[in-house]
Amino acid sequence: MPKLIRASGAAFRDEEDAFVTIEDDAPDPGGDIIVSLARYLAGSESLMARPSGRLGVRLEPEDEVETLEGRLSGVDLVALAFPKFRDGRPFTAARLLRTRLGFSGEIRAVGDVLRDQAGFMVRCGFDAFVPADGSTAAIWAEAAGRHSHVYQRAADARAPAFVERQGE
Amino acid sequence: MKALTANRLSDGEVVFWKNGVWVERLTDAEIFADDAGAGEAEVAARAQPTVVIDPYLIDLVDSAGFWAPVSYRERIRALGPTNHELHGKQAEGGGAVEALRQAHGAARSSGRVNLIRRK
Amino acid sequence: MYRYDAIDRAVLADRTAEFRDQVRRRLAGELTEDQFKPLRLMNGLYLQLHAYMLRVAVPYGSLSPVQMRALADIARRFDRGYGHFTTRTNIQFNWVKLADAPDILDALAAVDLHAIQTSGNCIRNVTADPYAGAAADELEDPRVWCEAIRQWSSLHPEFSFLPRKFKIAVTASPHDRTAAKVHDIGLLLRRGRDGETGFEVIVGGGMGRTPYVGPTIRAYLPSNRLFSYLEAILRVYNRHGRRDNAYKARIKILVAALGAEAFAREVEAEWEKIGPEGDVPAAEIERIRDAFTTPDFSSDPSTGDFEARRAAEPAFARFVRNNVKAHIRPGYGIVDISLKGIGETPGDMSADQMDLVADLAERFGQGDIRSTHEQNLVLPHVRLEHVHEVWKALDAAGLATPNINLISDIIACPGLDYCALANARAICVAQDIARRFEAPDRAEAIGEFKIKISGCINACGHHHVGHIGILGVDKKGEEFYQLTLGGSGAEDAAVGKMLGPALPIDRVTDAVEAIVDAYLRERREGERFLDTLRRTGDAPFKEAVYAEAH
Ligand code: HEM
Ligand code: SF4
Numbered sequence: 004m005p006k007l008i009r010a011s012g013a014a015f016r017d018e019e020d021a022f023v024t025i026e027d028d029a030p031d032p033g034g035d036i037i038v039s040l041a042r043y044l045a046g047s048e049s050l051m052a053r054p055s056g057r058l059g060v061r062l063e064p065e066d067e068v069e070t071l072e073g074r075l076s077g078v079d080l081v082a083l084a085f086p087k088f089r090d091g092r093p094f095t096a097a098r099l100l101r102t103r104l105g106f107s108g109e110i111r112a113v114g115d116v117l118r119d120q121a122g123f124m125v126r127c128g129f130d131a132f133v134p135a136d137g138s139t140a141a142i143w144a145e146a147a148g149r150h151s152h153v154y155q156r157a158a159d160a161r162a163p164a165f166v167e168r169q170g171e
Numbered sequence: 172m173k174a175l176t177a178n179r180l181s182d183g184e185v186v187f188w189k190n191g192v193w194v195e196r197l198t199d200a201e202i203f204a205d206d207a208g209a210g211e212a213e214v215a216a217r218a219q220p221t222v223v224i225d226p227y228l229i230d231l232v233d234s235a236g237f238w239a240p241v242s243y244r245e246r247i248r249a250l251g252p253t254n255h256e257l258h259g260k261q262a263e264g265g266g267a268v269e270a271l272r273q274a275h276g277a278a279r280s281s282g283r284v285n286l287i288r289r290k
Numbered sequence: 291m292y293r294y295d296a297i298d299r300a301v302l303a304d305r306t307a308e309f310r311d312q313v314r315r316r317l318a319g320e321l322t323e324d325q326f327k328p329l330r331l332m333n334g335l336y337l338q339l340h341a342y343m344l345r346v347a348v349p350y351g352s353l354s355p356v357q358m359r360a361l362a363d364i365a366r367r368f369d370r371g372y373g374h375f376t377t378r379t380n381i382q383f384n385w386v387k388l389a390d391a392p393d394i395l396d397a398l399a400a401v402d403l404h405a406i407q408t409s410g411n412c413i414r415n416v417t418a419d420p421y422a423g424a425a426a427d428e429l430e431d432p433r434v435w436c437e438a439i440r441q442w443s444s445l446h447p448e449f450s451f452l453p454r455k456f457k458i459a460v461t462a463s464p465h466d467r468t469a470a471k472v473h474d475i476g477l478l479l480r481r482g483r484d485g486e487t488g489f490e491v492i493v494g495g496g497m498g499r500t501p502y503v504g505p506t507i508r509a510y511l512p513s514n515r516l517f518s519y520l521e522a523i524l525r526v527y528n529r530h531g532r533r534d535n536a537y538k539a540r541i542k543i544l545v546a547a548l549g550a551e552a553f554a555r556e557v558e559a560e561w562e563k564i565g566p567e568g569d570v571p572a573a574e575i576e577r578i579r580d581a582f583t584t585p586d587f588s589s590d591p592s593t594g595d596f597e598a599r600r601a602a603e604p605a606f607a608r609f610v611r612n613n614v615k616a617h618i619r620p621g622y623g624i625v626d627i628s629l630k631g632i633g634e635t636p637g638d639m640s641a642d643q644m645d646l647v648a649d650l651a652e653r654f655g656q657g658d659i660r661s662t663h664e665q666n667l668v669l670p671h672v673r674l675e676h677v678h679e680v681w682k683a684l685d686a687a688g689l690a691t692p693n694i695n696l697i698s699d700i701i702a703c704p705g706l707d708y709c710a711l712a713n714a715r716a717i718c719v720a721q722d723i724a725r726r727f728e729a730p731d732r733a734e735a736i737g738e739f740k741i742k743i744s745g746c747i748n749a750c751g752h753h754h755v756g757h758i759g760i761l762g763v764d765k766k767g768e769e770f771y772q773l774t775l776g777g778s779g780a781e782d783a784a785v786g787k788m789l790g791p792a793l794p795i796d797r798v799t800d801a802v803e804a805i806v807d808a809y810l811r812e813r814r815e816g817e818r819f820l821d822t823l824r825r826t827g828d829a830p831f832k833e834a835v836y837a838e839a840h
Contacts, residue, residue, distance in 0.1 A: 064533075089328055089411065091451025095528050098448055103563065119312065119329055126447035136325070150304045152297045154441040156567070157448065164297045164441065165574035181317065182387035183341035221319040224337060242767060244706060248339050252707035254635045254717045258370055258385070259340050276767055 008132045015140040051077040064092035085114035094127045101128035101158040121146035128158035172231040173203040177223035197249045198267040239274035294402040302399040310392035334405030344386045345408040350418035350436035351379035353659040355648035360401040362644035375637040379661040411452045413443035417459040417468045420662040424670035426616040428463040453531035454539035469779035494545030497749035501785040502542045505550035518568030522561035585656040591621030594675025612692040627667040628691040636702045637665035697739040698724040705745025712745035714762025714769035755779035759786040769795045801835045808834035
């Protein structure tokens with residue numbers, strides 16, 4: 004099974020991934036599945052009515068997260084794809100999912116996912132990662148914890164410098 | 172004629188291929204008369220990603236008995252910046268450097284020479 | 291100068307540690323060049339023709355003497371004893387080794403400097419008026435806002451992988467010395483009807499392949515809402531800017547494609563959703579304001595023998611005429627240091643010159659040094675009674691060429707002498723033109739004249755906004771140059787128009803001289819070159835350049 008790194012708070016752990024990503028025309032294999040946004044929008048009722056297994060929806064960078072507004076109740080996971088490491092759209096998507104759509108399920112980074120983005124991803128609300136560079140939870144923890152201070156608000160609970168300074 | 176060039180990963184230095192290793196002077200470089208040999212060297216060079224960055228082949232012409240790159244970009248790489256004559260490889264001086272400076276490479280439109288040399 | 295606190299220092303220390311690890315991984319082969327390149331670029335490390343180049347941020351163009359000496363030290367230890375000041379008000383070192391780069395970043399961090407976000411598709415160093423805090427005509431010091439933007443944009447988790455780079459300029463003076471209208475965002479500080487300060491917001495200017503003068507999308511934004519508004523602009527851009535073609539990825543293309551009004555509507559809608567939650571609290575802005583050292587302006591406006599020397603020494607008078615500007619306080623002047631010595635490389639400075647400027651700033655300049663987007667330096671606060679001594683010292687070091695804003699004050703990018711993207715050289719063209727117009731009387735008679743040269747269409751040398759712009763192109767393996775006329779990067783911003791076919795390198799200086807002569811023939815009392823050109827159109831200049839060409 005593919006490897007997954009999961010964040011809970013400041014802790015990171017390696018996990019086996021129970022989810023399978025299925026193509027739009029493939030039959031539902033049962034169990035935990037991830038479908039494309041298109042498949043989800045087309046068949047959300049039947050997908051919600053599955054007798055067992057969890058449901059994930061995968062968004063490509065060009066998909067608008069707002070299309071999920073009001074349709075997230077049966078969704079356990081949103082996977083945001085990085086076709087290239089340099090494509091920054093999923094950062095916005097994750098932040099909006101957390102802060103504007105109020106999504107509290109798993110937000111997973113898939114695709115060209117490197118440890119060098121760990122800090123940014125965690126701050127934008129990602130809490131699961133399928134790394135493309137062979138990195139482990141330990142490496143991820145170090146990378147994400149690299150910066151002891153941050154300057155701006157994001158989707159996490161970290162206090163930006165201007166709040167820390169007020170406390171002085 | 173062709174030579175194979177790249178920048179060295181550790182310091183960015185312009186280097187040229189010579190039988191599997193990299194040298195700093197164009198005059199020391201391996202010169203390829205046929206495309207097949209050049210292509211093989213390029214493949215071998217690409218297999219050294221921790222030694223050099225982006226190796227590629229350049230075309231050469233004869234200039235005063237030395238091989239000079241056809242493009243003036245490559246002549247500047249082989250010499251150094253023209254605003255600091257003591258920086259880069261040109262600092263060494265000598266016949267090979269002079270030949271590079273005098274070369275007119277691909278400049279065909281007006282046959283101008285001394286394209287590298289400053290007034 | 292803004293004084294760093296422990297948090298600001300920790301951010302730099304964490305960042306340099308991270309980069310050291312990335313360099314190690316690259317050298318060990320754990321990262322491919324494709325993976326490493328964006329990481330090194332986010333720390334300002336480019337690969338040029340002959341070596342790596344490190345671009346060090348000079349945040350909003352402000353440097354202290356201690357920082358300037360550290361730059362001199364880096365130039366000596368890690369480069370060949372010099373550095374290059376750029377049109378982005380940064381400084382570049384041209385001969386850096388990859389393995390040394392982490393040590394250089396440590397040396398920078400020791401004096402509160404860094405190379406963070408000096409490259410890459412992120413929010414770059416903010417441009418400020420180089421006369422900020424000193425200009426007689428400014429509303430308030432824009433650097434407070436620049437520092438707040440620096441912090442807000444540093445390692446921004448959402449906006450570090452934008453479609454393309456992003457440049458912001460802030461000015462508080464009616465005279466735009468930042469080229470704000472050709473930035474991705476230009477912020478012009480204004481006073482609102484209620485007496486509060488705010489910004490006119492210009493978005494989508496830029497140069498490069500498709501130059502635009504940016505449109506105003508909001509005439510007045512209360513300054514306490516700046517950061518939520520920036521967040522809205524950046525979010526709209528991050529989501530909708532093109533990523534399929536690097537040449538069409540700048541925000542200017544998005545703004546032009548949507549139209550300024552539609553773009554503004556998108557931004558306003560997003561802004562409403564963000565709300566004041568996205569703003570930096572007023573208390574923090576005040577903290578930043580207080581963290582700036584305030585110059586100690588003596589109440590004694592004595593000018594010593596300044597006037598007497600000016601009357602007695604023509605060379606000093608000439609320097610004052612061209613390189614000293616009116617200060618907001620009586621008894622002070624703003625001293626421009628020219629990095630455009632005749633025949634020198636525009637923007638280059640030796641380590642010894644850096645040390646000298648640091649000393650002068652310490653002794654006579656309230657410890658304040660600025661870099662300008664025209665590749666010069668400024669001592670913003672010099673008592674008039676000290677200007678003569680400053681001039682003497684600068685002159686002895688080759689830094690007192692009295693040519694600010696004159697024809698030999700030429701901007702040139704590194705061009706093909708250094709840059710891997712270049713088509714043609716820029717430096718030697720600048721040197722040749724400067725030599726032709728070396729005679730200072732002639733240069734002064736010509737008056738304000740901005741020549742800007744780029745070695746390729748990326749326009750790092752701002753050629754689009756030069757009164758004469760010169761663009762290097764490659765024609766069949768030869769260096770050719772395309773001339774444009776009528777550009778301006780000031781408050782009357784305009785993109786220059788192409789004059790005619792490109793010229794070979796050895797005809798460029800003659801062509802410039804022909805244009806200048808035509809201007810001198812055509813001009814009316816009080817007209818700058820731009821004024822004459824706008825009145826006559828380019829016909830007389832075309833004629834002058836191309837008539838005898840056949
Ligand atoms: C030598 C390495 C350099 C490289 C590889 C480089 C690359 C580029 C590129 C690709 C662009 C076009 C970007 C776009 O329109 O999307 C650009 C624009 C620009 N660069 Fe550079 N540049 C270099 C050096 C410099 C220097 C030395 C300066 C300052 C003198 C500079 C200042 C600028 C400015 C002001 C622009 C303006 C264009 C704009 O913002 O639209 N760059 N550069
Ligand atoms: S304008 Fe072109 S040649 Fe000049 S520095 Fe920029 S990319 Fe290089």
